Amino acid sequence: MRRSVHDTALAGRAKRFKCDIDGSLHWPWLFFACDSTDEIDDAALEGQACRVLFHLHVMRKTLERLSSYRSLAIIVVMIFISLWFSYLDTSGAMMKRVPYSEFVAAVSDGRVERAEVASDRIVATVRDKENGPAEAIVTDRVPNVEERTLLDAMQSKGVVVTGIPQRSSPWATLLWTLAPFLFMIALFWGFSRMAAPGRGRPMSFGRSKAKLYDRSKEHPVTFADVAGVDEAKAELREVVGFLKEPEKYRAVGARMPKGVLLVGAPGTGKTLLAKAVAGESGVPFFSMSGSEFVEMFVGVGASRVRDLFEQAKERASCIIFIDELDAVGKARAGAAGFASNEEREQTLNQLLVEMDGFDSGSGLVIMAATNRPEILDRALLRAGRFDRQVVVDRPDVRGREAILQVHARKVLLDADVDLEVVAQRTPGMVGADLANVVNEAALASVRRSGKQVTFQDFEEAIDRIQLGLKKEGRVMTDHEKRRVAIHEAGHALVALSIEHADPVHRVTIIPRSIGALGATLQLPTEERYLLTRDELRDRICVLLGGRAAEELACDGISTGAQVDLERATETVRRMVCHFGMSDALGPLTFGHDAGGRFLPWRPEPVEGRNFSEETARIIDAEVKSIMTKEHARARSVLTTRRSALDSVAHELLTHETLQRAELEAILGRPKRESRPAQHPRTAASGA
Numbered sequence: 001m002r003r004s005v006h007d008t009a010l011a012g013r014a015k016r017f018k019c020d021i022d023g024s025l026h027w028p029w030l031f032f033a034c035d036s037t038d039e040i041d042d043a044a045l046e047g048q049a050c051r052v053l054f055h056l057h058v059m060r061k062t063l064e065r066l067s068s069y070r071s072l073a074i075i076v077v078m079i080f081i082s083l084w085f086s087y088l089d090t091s092g093a094m095m096k097r098v099p100y101s102e103f104v105a106a107v108s109d110g111r112v113e114r115a116e117v118a119s120d121r122i123v124a125t126v127r128d129k130e131n132g133p134a135e136a137i138v139t140d141r142v143p144n145v146e147e148r149t150l151l152d153a154m155q156s157k158g159v160v161v162t163g164i165p166q167r168s169s170p171w172a173t174l175l176w177t178l179a180p181f182l183f184m185i186a187l188f189w190g191f192s193r194m195a196a197p198g199r200g201r202p203m204s205f206g207r208s209k210a211k212l213y214d215r216s217k218e219h220p221v222t223f224a225d226v227a228g229v230d231e232a233k234a235e236l237r238e239v240v241g242f243l244k245e246p247e248k249y250r251a252v253g254a255r256m257p258k259g260v261l262l263v264g265a266p267g268t269g270k271t272l273l274a275k276a277v278a279g280e281s282g283v284p285f286f287s288m289s290g291s292e293f294v295e296m297f298v299g300v301g302a303s304r305v306r307d308l309f310e311q312a313k314e315r316a317s318c319i320i321f322i323d324e325l326d327a328v329g330k331a332r333a334g335a336a337g338f339a340s341n342e343e344r345e346q347t348l349n350q351l352l353v354e355m356d357g358f359d360s361g362s363g364l365v366i367m368a369a370t371n372r373p374e375i376l377d378r379a380l381l382r383a384g385r386f387d388r389q390v391v392v393d394r395p396d397v398r399g400r401e402a403i404l405q406v407h408a409r410k411v412l413l414d415a416d417v418d419l420e421v422v423a424q425r426t427p428g429m430v431g432a433d434l435a436n437v438v439n440e441a442a443l444a445s446v447r448r449s450g451k452q453v454t455f456q457d458f459e460e461a462i463d464r465i466q467l468g469l470k471k472e473g474r475v476m477t478d479h480e481k482r483r484v485a486i487h488e489a490g491h492a493l494v495a496l497s498i499e500h501a502d503p504v505h506r507v508t509i510i511p512r513s514i515g516a517l518g519a520t521l522q523l524p525t526e527e528r529y530l531l532t533r534d535e536l537r538d539r540i541c542v543l544l545g546g547r548a549a550e551e552l553a554c555d556g557i558s559t560g561a562q563v564d565l566e567r568a569t570e571t572v573r574r575m576v577c578h579f580g581m582s583d584a585l586g587p588l589t590f591g592h593d594a595g596g597r598f599l600p601w602r603p604e605p606v607e608g609r610n611f612s613e614e615t616a617r618i619i620d621a622e623v624k625s626i627m628t629k630e631h632a633r634a635r636s637v638l639t640t641r642r643s644a645l646d647s648v649a650h651e652l653l654t655h656e657t658l659q660r661a662e663l664e665a666i667l668g669r670p671k672r673e674s675r676p677a678q679h680p681r682t683a684a685s686g687a
């Protein structure tokens with residue numbers, strides 16, 4: 001009786017196949033194998049027959065992958081052509097065929113030049129009777145008839161006689177001709193086996209490399225794991241709402257944004273937020289980095305984009321997350337642009353096409369992250385694409401505390417640890433840095449074999465991250481040590497003496513691995529978003545304090561002030577060129593600002609100067625004049641407090657590190673009002 005293979009049988013067979021064929025089987029193939037076996041009796045499917053059938057079907061699948069029957073047809077034709085030629089070659093069908101007697105006559109006439117003798121025929125080169133040109137002939141050999149006499153006759157006439165290989169059987173010929181093709185097929189078979197999930201994919205350039213996070217498999221990230229970015233979270237809650245209950249939105253006719261772009265400085269938690277959206281809404285999450293799309297070959301990126309969207313659409317509702325969107329989404333070069341990059345542009349175009357190509361009600365949400373929104377192609381940002389932009393800001397002091405709390409859940413904290421103070425000590429740090437601080441503190445605790453993480457461990461961790469490792473093994477001469485002490489004392493004293501400088505938190509002459517021989521740590525009194533001209537000037541003055549102290553108290557100056565001078569010059573230049581803070585030039589800006597919004601550096605140099613030679617000269621003069629003024633001011637502060645400078649330097653040499661209270665004890669009450677430290681931010685000046 002013939003009947004269909006029903007589901008349970010199929011499932012059982014699938015299990016068996018799985019162990020039979022070392023796990024490389026996956027479901028689609030099984031279905032493929034079965035859509036033709038359903039006509040076959042169940043019993044016949046058992047055992048060997050079943051396996052053979054399966055292999056045959058897999059083979060067919062493989063051939064299909066070879067872009068199917070057209071190439072198969074070509075292969076078959078090629079096989080026939082080569083078979084035909086080898087037949088002609090071995091049978092001598094293109095040569096003149098002569099009767100045996102005629103050949104014998106030619107031998108006795110001495111017209112035969114050479115002869116190749118096989119078991120069933122003789123191929124020879126024979127001149128014709130008029131001594132014309134030699135031609136190749138073939139004759140059927142009659143075995144055992146006058147054989148010896150013929151050979152003797154040929155030898156006596158000086159014919160070169162050689163043997164030729166036996167004509168091989170047609171089957172062997174077929175096999176040899178087929179060998180390369182069989183080899184190729186085997187190769188593809190191997191490749192397609194490798195294409196099974198969980199293995200490398202040699203033939204899959206165009207496949208997207210997206211990683212799929214399935215909520216059911218991993219511990220899902222939720223909004224509780226992301227702290228300090230409350231505005232961003234609030235905006236993303238809406239996306240979660242949509243993914244959870246799309247009908248509610250559809251009912252009112254509300255359209256969800258197709259794309260959400262997270263912008264913010266590196267390490268602020270953009271990736272984490274995207275994962276949290278997936279975790280909260282419980283949908284699959286495809287994650288891929290922008291740089292993974294772009295390969296050397298034109299067209300690969302585009303097909304990866306296509307593949308990614310195809311995979312995602314099958315699984316909607318789901319989230320596609322593209323990290324480092326700027327790697328593909330950089331503005332396209334104009335028509336005249338030399339540096340146009342064909343591959344990247346194609347990839348970007350494909351991305352634009354795909355984003356247009358799905359319906360915003362389909363449950364597919366695209367999220368992307370970048371820290372360079374300013375270089376993105378305008379087309380990406382227009383309505384209907386990444387039409388919602390969420391800024392993930394650097395956390396403020398309360399945000400930092402919240403982030404520290406999230407990460408401190410995983411470590412054993414000593415009772416003396418106040419995360420609020422740690423947050424105050426880590427201004428400017430982002431989520432990734434803070435995660436690092438907690439981890440470094442835990443490591444510090446292990447190093448000293450502690451049971452819990454103490455506040456001291458946190459202090460050490462912060463220093464490690466801000467200033468680099470302590471270089472305790474570094475031996476400095478007493479001379480050098482004294483110079484560093486004076487230099488740092490100079491910074492500290494100037495900072496304590498002028499009105500707008502941030503209070504000094506700590507001075508140290510312990511060398512650190514990031515090039516600094518000592519450091520003066522200042523913490524601002526509150527979280528600041530603006531700086532006045534006076535504050536900037538005072539900063540410059542503090543930076544120049546180190547050099548000024550060396551001039552006054554050491555014999556001559558040293559290389560130790562390089563970093564200070566660089567920073568001071570950069571600040572002055574920005575004051576003059578970008579902040580309009582110079583009297584001679586007035587409220588104008590010159591040149592291009594040297595930083596992105598979220599990155600402190602500009603990745604590509606901006607060419608061209610938008611001011612005249614004359615202005616350039618005035619800018620230089622202004623920069624120089626401000627620097628000179630501040631330098632003179634620092635010197636005068638230190639000259640009037642020369643004895644204080646010496647005593648701070650002396651204390652530094654004995655104790656190596658001075659805290660704020662100790663400094664104040666040496667100097668007496670500072671001259672200016674010091675406001676209580678609440679929301680500090682750091683400005684560490686190097687050696």
Ligand SMILES: Nc1ncnc2c1ncn2[C@@H]1O[C@H](COP(=O)(O)OP(=O)(O)OP(=O)(O)O)[C@@H](O)[C@H]1O
Nearest residue numbers: 225226227266267268269270271272403431432435
């Ligand atoms: N707001 C935050 N709350 C808790 N942890 C955070 C936060 N921000 C960052 N982190 C920690 O830092 C790690 C790195 O963050 P993430 O990769 O999300 O940053 P990113 O903004 O995507 O950085 P990049 O722009 O460099 O890709 C996270 O795995 C997490 O441990």
Ligand SMILES: [Zn+2]
Nearest residue numbers: 546564686687
């Ligand atoms: Zn210095």
